[in-house]
Amino acid sequence: MSSGGAAAPPPVPSPVPLPAPAPPPAPTLVPRGVPVFRVDAISFRYPGGILALDGVSFEIAPNEAVCLLGSNGCGKSTLLRLLDGLAFPDSGRIEAWGRPLLPATLADEGFSREFRRRVGLVFQDADTQLFSPTVLDEVAFGPLQLGLSHEEVRARCRDVLALLGVERLADREPHALSGGEKKRVAIAAALATDPDVLLLDEPFAGLDPRSQARLVDLLQALRARGKTIVAATHDLSAVEEIAERAIVFSEDHRAVADAPASAIVRDVALLLRANLIHDHPHRHGTLAHAHPHGHSS
Numbered sequence: 050m051s052s053g054g055a056a057a058p059p060p061v062p063s064p065v066p067l068p069a070p071a072p073p074p075a076p077t078l079v080p081r082g083v084p085v086f087r088v089d090a091i092s093f094r095y096p097g098g099i100l101a102l103d104g105v106s107f108e109i110a111p112n113e114a115v116c117l118l119g120s121n122g123c124g125k126s127t128l129l130r131l132l133d134g135l136a137f138p139d140s141g142r143i144e145a146w147g148r149p150l151l152p153a154t155l156a157d158e159g160f161s162r163e164f165r166r167r168v169g170l171v172f173q174d175a176d177t178q179l180f181s182p183t184v185l186d187e188v189a190f191g192p193l194q195l196g197l198s199h200e201e202v203r204a205r206c207r208d209v210l211a212l213l214g215v216e217r218l219a220d221r222e223p224h225a226l227s228g229g230e231k232k233r234v235a236i237a238a239a240l241a242t243d244p245d246v247l248l249l250d251e252p253f254a255g256l257d258p259r260s261q262a263r264l265v266d267l268l269q270a271l272r273a274r275g276k277t278i279v280a281a282t283h284d285l286s287a288v289e290e291i292a293e294r295a296i297v298f299s300e301d302h303r304a305v306a307d308a309p310a311s312a313i314v315r316d317v318a319l320l321l322r323a324n325l326i327h328d329h330p331h332r333h334g335t336l337a338h339a340h341p342h343g344h345s346s
């Protein structure tokens with residue numbers, strides 16, 4: 050926008066929200082500049098020919114928050130692993146900040162280090178992620194890999210453990226924690242490197258109500274600090290709180306809707322089709338009847 054002495058020209062009508070001045074960056078449905086991720090017609094099969102993703106395309110702009118929605122086995126976790134460069138599509142292409150995400154590019158130490166610094170993944174199953182002898186070691190691992198000083202590492206660990214409310218678990222063994230505690234430690238470990246992009250696989254699963262509410266607040270605060278968030282979830286009640294956009298996957302592994310979260314969570318026909326809500330008879334008081342409803346994970 051011009052800020053010169055002359056009168057500003059009248060605003061040009063736009064069908065899309067224009068970016069607001071920072072800070073804080075405003076949510077937008079259209080990519081500004083280079084997208085964080087450009088996913089172009091990717092397909093992926095596991096060994097044995099098991100199809101997980103079929104011709105999926107979308108872009109994610111910096112500072113967007115996007116939910117990935119779909120029933121069990123539709124491909125959400127697979128997609129997050131591909132976005133994290135842990136596996137690669139059989140066909141199609143993924144770019145991260147304009148660079149193709151390929152074994153060859155990730156073999157480049159400079160690109161790989163930068164990519165790992167900028168992207169953090171929280172796995173659906175915390176046991177897959179946690180490997181250190183203590184919670185403190187787990188959270189310190191990423192910052193130490195970045196080559197931060199011990200003082201900085203200590204400060205980061207203290208901050209993220211407090212942020213996730215797990216300070217008192219610092220000396221405990223990660224594998225000997227409860228499911229929800231593990232999840233919170235896994236999120237703390239991912240945040241410890243201060244990534245630009247947070248990939249979250251079922252972040253609310255296993256969390257008690259207070260921890261869920263705290264995580265919603267935390268994700269909103271991270272958005273306000275300019276982070277990009279991609280979260281796979283079954284929890285429809287949280288979608289609008291943490292994302293302005295949602296992508297819905299069908300049971301045949303295709304992206305069948307990509308729209309504002311507010312529209313997606315109100316599209317009953319789409320949610321029924323994608324097996325995100327279901328329609329079965331049940332009782333309110335003495336009155337038995339049927340209407341569609343969802344179940345949080």
Ligand SMILES: Nc1ncnc2c1ncn2[C@@H]1O[C@H](COP(=O)(O)OP(=O)(O)OP(=O)(O)O)[C@@H](O)[C@H]1O
Nearest residue numbers: 095096099100101120121122123124125126127128
């Ligand atoms: N390691 C694997 N080997 C073979 N097939 C796999 C493997 N992991 C996942 N799959 C299959 O790939 C498909 C997509 O799985 P994925 O875990 O991505 O689904 P999801 O959407 O995350 O499901 P959920 O909601 O249950 O977490 C499923 O059919 C699944 O059975």
Ligand SMILES: [Mg+2]
Nearest residue numbers: 125126173250
């Ligand atoms: Mg999954």
